[in-house]
Amino acid sequence: xxxxxTTTERIDLLREARRQWEKHxxxxxxxxxxxxxxxxxxxxxxxxxxxxxxxxxDLTFARYEALxxxxxxxxxxxxxxxxxxxxxxxxxxxxxxIDRLERDGYVERTPHPSDRRTTLxxxxxxxxxxxxxxxxxxNADRFGMDALSTESHExxxxxxxxxxxxxxxxxxxxxxxx
Amino acid sequence: xxxxxTTTERIDLLREARRQWEKHxxxxxxxxxxxxxxxxxxxxxxxxxxxxxxxxxDLTFARYEALxxxxxxxxxxxxxxxxxxxxxxxxxxxxxxIDRLERDGYVERTPHPSDRRTTLxxxxxxxxxxxxxxxxxxNADRFGMDALSTESHExxxxxxxxxxxxxxxxxxxxxxxx
DNA sequence: GTCAGATAGTAGGGCATCCGAGTATTTCTG
DNA sequence: CAGAAATACTCGGATGCCCTACTATCTGAC
Numbered sequence: 001x002x003x004x005x006t007t008t009e010r011i012d013l014l015r016e017a018r019r020q021w022e023k024h025x026x027x028x029x030x031x032x033x034x035x036x037x038x039x040x041x042x043x044x045x046x047x048x049x050x051x052x053x054x055x056x057x058d059l060t061f062a063r064y065e066a067l068x069x070x071x072x073x074x075x076x077x078x079x080x081x082x083x084x085x086x087x088x089x090x091x092x093x094x095x096x097x098i099d100r101l102e103r104d105g106y107v108e109r110t111p112h113p114s115d116r117r118t119t120l121x122x123x124x125x126x127x128x129x130x131x132x133x134x135x136x137x138x139n140a141d142r143f144g145m146d147a148l149s150t151e152s153h154e155x156x157x158x159x160x161x162x163x164x165x166x167x168x169x170x171x172x173x174x175x176x177x178x
Numbered sequence: 179x180x181x182x183x184t185t186t187e188r189i190d191l192l193r194e195a196r197r198q199w200e201k202h203x204x205x206x207x208x209x210x211x212x213x214x215x216x217x218x219x220x221x222x223x224x225x226x227x228x229x230x231x232x233x234x235x236d237l238t239f240a241r242y243e244a245l246x247x248x249x250x251x252x253x254x255x256x257x258x259x260x261x262x263x264x265x266x267x268x269x270x271x272x273x274x275x276i277d278r279l280e281r282d283g284y285v286e287r288t289p290h291p292s293d294r295r296t297t298l299x300x301x302x303x304x305x306x307x308x309x310x311x312x313x314x315x316x317n318a319d320r321f322g323m324d325a326l327s328t329e330s331h332e333x334x335x336x337x338x339x340x341x342x343x344x345x346x347x348x349x350x351x352x353x354x355x356x
Numbered sequence: 357g358t359c360a361g362a363t364a365g366t367a368g369g370g371c372a373t374c375c376g377a378g379t380a381t382t383t384c385t386g
Numbered sequence: 387c388a389g390a391a392a393t394a395c396t397c398g399g400a401t402g403c404c405c406t407a408c409t410a411t412c413t414g415a416c
Contacts, residue, residue, distance in 0.1 A: 002227055012347070013264055013266070014342075015317040015348075017246075020250050024250075025313070025317055028317075029316075029317035029320060030323070031328050031331035031335075032282050032317075032320040032321040032323040032330060033316070033317075033321050033332060034244065034331070034347060035321070035323050035326070035331040035335055036224060036228070036322070036323060037239050037320040037339045038334070038335050038339065038342065039217075039220065039221055039224060039334070040221060040225070040239075040346065041216060041338075041340060041342055042217065042338040042341045042342055042345075043221035043268075045314055045341060045342060045344075045345035045347065046214060046217060046218075046341060046345075047218070048345075049345070050214070052254075053192050061218075068195075072198050072202075073245070086191055088191070088219070088222075098354040099227060117248065118355065135203070138205055138207075138211070139206075139207035139210075139211075142207060143207070143210040143211050143213070143214040144208040144210075144214070144344075145213050145214060145341070146344070147208075147340040147341050147344040148181075148213070148337065148340055148341065150209050150339055152213070152340070153210060153213040153352035154209060155212055155216070155337060156216070156331070156334075156337045156338075157209075157212055157216050158336070159326065159330055159334045160216045160219075160220040160334075161216065162326055162330070163220045163224060163323070164192075164216065164219055164220055164223060165224060166322075166324070166325040167220075167223035167224075167226075167227070168192075168222075169190070169192075169219065169223065169344075
């Protein structure tokens with residue numbers, strides 16, 4: 001109970017950072033800074049958790065998302081460019097994502113029937129199976145979000161949507177395959 | 179106002195994904211899935227924004243965080259291992275982070291006075307200057323979190339802290355330099 | 357005191373992401 | 387219809403992150 005400077009108690013590093021911020025720059029910017037660092041860290045924790053759940057399927061969350069995009073398509077195929085649009089990642093990221101999914105036999109590159117510039121990523125049978133199985137696991141685990149009640153999920157979504165809006169997180173265009 | 183299937187209206191891809199989830203797997207897992215994808219996307223948006231703000235200083239958010247850790251230290255130096263603990267990143271990530279900060283002249287590797295295994299990362303004058311300037315910019319920008327009021331920042335932190343707790347996001351140990 | 361085990365940092369390799377550049381193809385313009 | 391511009395994808399290089407070694411050093415047990 002002494003003023004223990006040599007303490008070995010549990011310390012929350014983000015709270016400590018916020019304390020420093022308030023000390024140096026006052027109360028004003030501290031909440032923003034704290035919100036950002038907390039967002040980063042929470043994302044990192046959830047991502048790690050999901051990647052652990054997906055590892056048995058030779059998937060990462062990024063690859064899982066790409067797989068599900070195809071899964072929801074009538075034909076199980078999409079042009080690589082569309083995948084990038086939907087996932088909001090750079091075209092070159094899609095190339096490497098599909099490279100790995102193809103390597104593991106979950107998708108195949110097939111030519112577009114009418115546009116020879118375009119390559120379609122097409123779900124294989126194995127890909128469809130693994131997408132279904134992985135989804136069972138993630139759903140059963142509530143995507144690692146069990147710490148929050150359903151109402152809290154909605155609260156969180158509402159708050160984060162405000163951030164997404166400022167990032168212009170909407171996309172022009174329909175949702176058809178090509 | 180017709181049922182426009184050929185629509186070119188603004189579409190929120192995450193909302194669309196949630197709709198698909200509910201259609202395929204019911205109401206139960208959908209909020210968790212939606213919360214996770216929203217978390218990922220919001221993090222990505224904020225991170226991009228911060229990296230844009232920091233680009234003029236030849237910094238990324240990761241490097242900025244490392245710099246600030248040193249900035250808050252009495253001597254402006256920390257063992258690489260401590261940096262990894264505080265930032266919660268792998269030791270090898272610290273090596274590469276410090277490599278780049280050193281390349282840009284913001285830190286120097288200096289030997290630990292008593293433990294020859296240990297390398298200290300020490301803030302240079304340039305590093306201290308850039309840390310201060312970058313912080314001015316980020317503070318003025320409210321870390322890109324202007325979409326949310328201060329009260330909402332606190333709400334968001336509370337929600338995300340619950341996620342961090344399940345990730346065991348506390349660290350044993352004091353906060354002294356070595 | 358010596359030697360095993362812990363600790364600190366780095367090298368090499370993999371994944372995900374971005375950017376710029378380059379090729380192929382399609383579309384548009386005059 | 388020919389050439390310019392737009393579009394689709396890939397390659398090479400960078401950053402950031404992880405993991406598995408591997409080396410150097412320190413600490414502690416006997």
